[in-house]
Amino acid sequence: MSQGDSRLPGCPTWPQDYAERYRRAGYWKGETFGRMLRERAERHGDHTALVSGKERWTYRELDARVDRLAAGLKGLGIQPQDRVVVQLPNIGAFHEVCFALFRLGALPVFALPAHRASEIGYFCEFTEAVAYVIADRHGGFDYRNLATSVQAKTPSLRHVIVVGDAGPFTSLEGLYADSPVELTEPRPDDVAFFQLSGGSTGVPKLIPRTHDDYLYSLRASAEICQLDASSVYLCALPAAHNFPMSSPGVFGTFYAGGTSVLALHPSPDVAFPLIEKEKVTITALVPPLAMVWLDAAKARRHDLSSLRVLQVGGAKFSAEAAARVKPALGCTVQQVFGMAEGLVNYTRLDDSEDLIVNTQGRPISADDEVRIVDEDGQDVATGETGHLLTRGPYTIRGYYKAEAHNARAFTSDGFYCTGDLVRMTADGYLVVEGRAKDQINRGGDKVAAEEVENHLLAHPEVHDAAVVSMPDAFLGERTCAFVIPRGTPPAATSLTAFLRERGLAAFKIPDRVEFVETFPKTGVGKVSKKALRETLSRPTAPR
Numbered sequence: 001m002s003q004g005d006s007r008l009p010g011c012p013t014w015p016q017d018y019a020e021r022y023r024r025a026g027y028w029k030g031e032t033f034g035r036m037l038r039e040r041a042e043r044h045g046d047h048t049a050l051v052s053g054k055e056r057w058t059y060r061e062l063d064a065r066v067d068r069l070a071a072g073l074k075g076l077g078i079q080p081q082d083r084v085v086v087q088l089p090n091i092g093a094f095h096e097v098c099f100a101l102f103r104l105g106a107l108p109v110f111a112l113p114a115h116r117a118s119e120i121g122y123f124c125e126f127t128e129a130v131a132y133v134i135a136d137r138h139g140g141f142d143y144r145n146l147a148t149s150v151q152a153k154t155p156s157l158r159h160v161i162v163v164g165d166a167g168p169f170t171s172l173e174g175l176y177a178d179s180p181v182e183l184t185e186p187r188p189d190d191v192a193f194f195q196l197s198g199g200s201t202g203v204p205k206l207i208p209r210t211h212d213d214y215l216y217s218l219r220a221s222a223e224i225c226q227l228d229a230s231s232v233y234l235c236a237l238p239a240a241h242n243f244p245m246s247s248p249g250v251f252g253t254f255y256a257g258g259t260s261v262l263a264l265h266p267s268p269d270v271a272f273p274l275i276e277k278e279k280v281t282i283t284a285l286v287p288p289l290a291m292v293w294l295d296a297a298k299a300r301r302h303d304l305s306s307l308r309v310l311q312v313g314g315a316k317f318s319a320e321a322a323a324r325v326k327p328a329l330g331c332t333v334q335q336v337f338g339m340a341e342g343l344v345n346y347t348r349l350d351d352s353e354d355l356i357v358n359t360q361g362r363p364i365s366a367d368d369e370v371r372i373v374d375e376d377g378q379d380v381a382t383g384e385t386g387h388l389l390t391r392g393p394y395t396i397r398g399y400y401k402a403e404a405h406n407a408r409a410f411t412s413d414g415f416y417c418t419g420d421l422v423r424m425t426a427d428g429y430l431v432v433e434g435r436a437k438d439q440i441n442r443g444g445d446k447v448a449a450e451e452v453e454n455h456l457l458a459h460p461e462v463h464d465a466a467v468v469s470m471p472d473a474f475l476g477e478r479t480c481a482f483v484i485p486r487g488t489p490p491a492a493t494s495l496t497a498f499l500r501e502r503g504l505a506a507f508k509i510p511d512r513v514e515f516v517e518t519f520p521k522t523g524v525g526k527v528s529k530k531a532l533r534e535t536l537s538r539p540t541a542p543r
């Protein structure tokens with residue numbers, strides 16, 4: 001048997017023998033998020049846990065506010081195992097809501113601020129969410145309008161909870177009870193929340209992470225990154241993403257008793273003054289942002305000397321760019337190759353310059369099993385490129401309620417098929433060489449080709465659609481949609497407007513649309529995306 005069952009139906013979990021092994025090895029310590037925060041409040045009560053704008057919370061204050069919020073959420077009728085879609089920008093309320101839900105045993109579903117009606121509607125419906133937590137406005141967008149339309153279509157969604165002006169909905173601020181209430185603690189092996197998969201299929205998949213497995217990954221990450229109570233982590237990427245959440249991210253910084261500083265925007269004009277003021281020691285970026293920071297650092301208008309580690313991950317960081325970090329910012333670069341499904345690889349802070357610049361690191365755990373296989377599932381020789389499969393103490397055994405997909409995305413013995421093409425160096429470090437999954441990595445934002453194609457196919461003038469990546473100097477890749485029209489091609493802008501109206505997140509809207517009469521086919525008659533990508537790099541490509 002390759003998997004067991006968690007208490008929540010539809011969540012595959014580790015088989016008994018593996019669970020026992022991971023406990024015996026000391027990876028799963030039986031901690032929960034709620035208790036972890038309580039212990040930090042007992043140990044580091046007066047130390048600053050979180051900084052967001054003008055607001056600051058000590059561990060004691062954060063712990064107490066989380067208790068009061070958990071009481072208020074319980075008062076609303078939110079129960080253990082209830083799903084709650086959380087879509088908040090980088091503000092303190094995000095972490096208060098997370099930990100209040102963790103203490104209640106209710107399960108956050110971590111949406112990104114960029115998601116719109118298509119994604120949010122799907123998460124709410126698929127998880128039968130009882131509540132949806134938003135900010136009133138952020139980045140020029142009014143989330144209350146989105147909530148109105150999603151709630152109208154989702155019978156399970158009893159509550160919309162708003163940070164700021166709640167309008168017709170429930171105000172988060174009004175939910176903090178005067179005193180805590182008794183709560184039934186979740187079990188350490190319970191699912192704690194859902195992360196989202198970058199995906200390659202029609203709809204995003206939900207990733208169930210347990211207290212035990214996630215706490216192990218962030219505890220070990222904090223050790224690898226040498227975090228302690230004096231560390232100051234700047235969360236510049238969206239807080240809901242796995243990278244700034246747990247690698248080691250804000251949660252790993254809480255684990256170490258350090259301070260987390262939230263930036264509402266990752267641009268240097270927001271982040272650099274925060275680094276100077278809060279004496280930030282470590283932060284995480286995707287490659288395009290790292291490039292922007294490297295350029296902005298030349299102006300030297302801010303004192304960035306506190307920064308010891310710049311982590312870069314989410315997409316491939318070129319060796320040339322990695323080599324520029326130390327001269328430009330005076331800190332160590334750490335490459336991070338991770339996935340919300342589990343496995344995270346890091347270059348170590350004391351690794352040679354060669355490993356740091358030229359590889360994407362090695363796994364967190366001695367029990368991360370990594371296989372690199374050819375098309376037939378046979379292991380390739382060391383140094384050869386192949387498909388990365390992985391299994392281990394913090395890599396899921398299956399997506400939520402996705403039996404048919406799980407049968408393809410996991411081997412019968414429980415390895416997750418990452419869809420990444422990698423090779424392993426003689427020292428056991430991984431180098432990402434490409435991707436076999438039908439996904440575009442748009443500077444760290446993942447776009448599942450099939451999801452966008454399905455939306456395009458809903459357009460009355462579209463006969464067929466194929467979405468592929470095209471190289472881009474800034475983002476690494478952008479998206480191009482090849483479309484076979486039914487008759488006279490519509491304007492490309494009318495197609496992209498159509499996708500926006502369907503509520504697709506902006507980062508998934510194709511950057512370019514090309515109309516063609518037919519698609520090139522592979523030997524077996526499938527659309528050849530490789531050939532489509534090649535037409536984009538040929539000088540004769542249509543413009």
Ligand code: OOB
Binds near residue numbers: 338
């Ligand atoms: C992180 O997580 P996801 O779930 O958004 O995306 C995972 C995928 C990987 O399978 C790989 O295709 C790509 O993103 N990726 C990288 C990379 N880091 C992630 N490709 C090349 N080089 C890298 N350094 O992106 C994520 C999760 C935790 C920590 C860091 C990143």
